[in-house]
Amino acid sequence: MWNKFLIEWNGISLFHDLHISPTPDIELFTDVAATITKFQALAPHAQPHPLQCPPSSQLKNVTVKTYLAGVRFFYLQRGITTIFDYRGSGALNRLQSIMRGYKKLQAPTPRKQLPITFTVLARIVCTLRAGVLGPLNDLVMECMCLTAFFGFLRCGEITCAARFDPSANICLSDIKFDFAKRKCTILLKASKTDPFRVGVPIILFSNSRLCPFSSLRKLFYTRTLQQASSEDALFVDAQHTGIVSVLAQQSAD
Template sequence: MWTASLAPRTVTTYSTGYQSYLNFLIRYQLCHPLRNHHQLPVISEILLQYFIAYCFSVLHVQCATVKNYLAGIRFVYLRAGIDTCLDHPTAPSMSRLQTLLRGYKKLHISSTKKRLPITYNILTCIVAALRNGVFGAHDDLVMEAMCSLAFFGFLRCGEFTCAKSFDPEVNVCIKDVVLHPSQAKCAVNLKTSKTDPFRQGVTVNVFATSGSCCPFSSMRLLMFVRLQCGAKPCDAMFTDRGGLPVARSAFLSWLNIVLCRIGLNPSLYSGHSFRIGAATTAAHVNIQDHMIKTLGRWSSDCFTRYIRTPEDDIRRAHSSMARS
């Protein structure tokens, strides 16, 4: 139940945070490496302050990452029934740690690159390249279906790929994809996602389009191919030509190759670029905000930070203001 209380990626982040704390203690001889593994190392306010400084000067991680590391450390001790200074948010010790983190954030120069959106125009170029042949007939079809679904479904990369190994209880299976030919609709059941920690599941519908990129058509064709290959209901929907489920790393590798093929710099894009591009494209064609929120399953107006405004739109806005 302790493990189930966290999302899988949170478990990984917390484990990394706690391991980083152990490495810090061992590196500076504050903890013996051969200690009893059933006994948690010492923890105190001053050690956490030095750990924050260690993250800044040695690990060079983002301030938000340090906060997650501290949360991970707290979780480990909380599970062991040990009360720490991290459990008292109003205590003076936490105020000192928060002050250090504010200083950390001001001093740390972010190296995070701003991800560019994969808009509909870029998606059409990706699909055209795949249809001309990049990885082979099967993998090209799989990639086309994944990209089209990611864009029109406003999906996060982790929602349609698997991490390291395929889990039918988490990842998209054959049975999770239902085609409705009479409605020209493909319904995809996402069993888990970032905003669904209790795994209640959500259905994402994508419809046929009149454009060159049609998520319904590509998903229908892929479903036909998968069933022809003898795929069972609990098998992965997206597999490579060798039958292996497409992992996040494999999808991103494919994406980089295709982006290079169409003349774009892959370092400026990521798996999340489809979700950003979908929001940007929707705003560009004047889809109302409440519909963008619905399409992207946002519960707040945070989607606005995904929308990239072209300079031409700003130029036209200024011209309109001058004519008022």
């Protein structure tokens, strides 16, 4: 029955009443039986199916609706009349109330966001250096990751909101190198902690393993060879346009 259902399912989702048609009558011997018997408020005298899952099994609201749709489709295909075919019965309203309550009982599952540690950053940089997005994109992504990590920057502080703006985003003229002390300074012209846009200098020092100084110097030299002006973006894609924050987050995912 379920193989046929997967092919001919019409997406109609309604409730199966155990009091009228028990699960053995429709040969329902899957975990759907456990789903249906969770809602015995519509059929208080119905007997639970012997294959019912324990109460600890947490089925999602979408899963329950999909299972009920399969049961409803079986009834429609066989031309069987149920209590839901009568508007005056109020069964459909009760079903909708139960489904809304069941949905509210389920706590939302937020996306788990883990911090980028030094070990994770090292793996990202090693992967980019092996070649993933292309020579320029790999170098730009490496510099952005190192700059954001060692400079404690947000994604929106090193990327563009929609398009590159030299008055707010990082240009080539905003980075200064001190080769004697092996450090570089990036002028952050727009930041959440700088509402008046006075400008915040971000100093990045060289180190032995993941060196933002060396990577930024290489990117700066590459952008110079591309004949980029001092007011052009430092972090660009293969088309030499500023990196948009949405695209940067998608690449990171």
